[in-house]
Amino acid sequence: AQTVTQSQPEMSVQEAETVTLSCTYDTSESDYYLFWYKQPPSRQMILVIRQEAYKQQNATENRFSVNFQKAAKSFSLKISDSQLGDAAMYFCAYRSGDTGNQFYFGTGTSLTVIP
């Protein structure tokens, strides 16, 4: 099974600053998808950003962008101009492109935004 590793259990950032959350994964597949999900306290998970492995260009969604390094199997999330509403648990997830129905999630990074 694929494994997803998030090595930062907790991170903090000053409001309006930039923070980067790390994620690495292990796979032998060439076709897959990567996701960052946000889980605010007591609220449901929502998709932040996704990346198709076949695309070399890093995905960007407003203040959120990724640094996808396929050879290094690294998929970090950068949050620019951090806002109080960004405080949440962030999960990195992997989905196979061939056999993928399930997601493999990392253990999450708890992000605190300091006013």
Added chain:
Amino acid sequence: DTGVSQDPRHKITKRGQNVTFRCDPISEHNRLYWYRQTLGQGPEFLTYFQNEAQLEKSRLLSDRFSAERPKGSFSTLEIQRTEQGDSAMYLCASSPNWGGSHEQYFGPGTRLTVT
């Protein structure tokens, strides 16, 4: 339809009792997933339905667990003879089977506490 809904949101039960959770996916989403999330961990895949067919089951899904999706719409997850180790958040997600969309849309979860 504004999203995936789950009922109940919280369930407290005594060890040995049976519990059943319900998930209503987003309309037109024919794929439905169940995950379990324990404290400090990312969600772990339990099972997957395409329409009414249960196509994948994790080894985590012991014989005390059963899931159904009788008409390809809502789904139920039943746990028989609950154990304290079953205490977790049970998440449901859905996704469409078209348009190249690969993300999953999550519900708010059902938090189970077994005493």
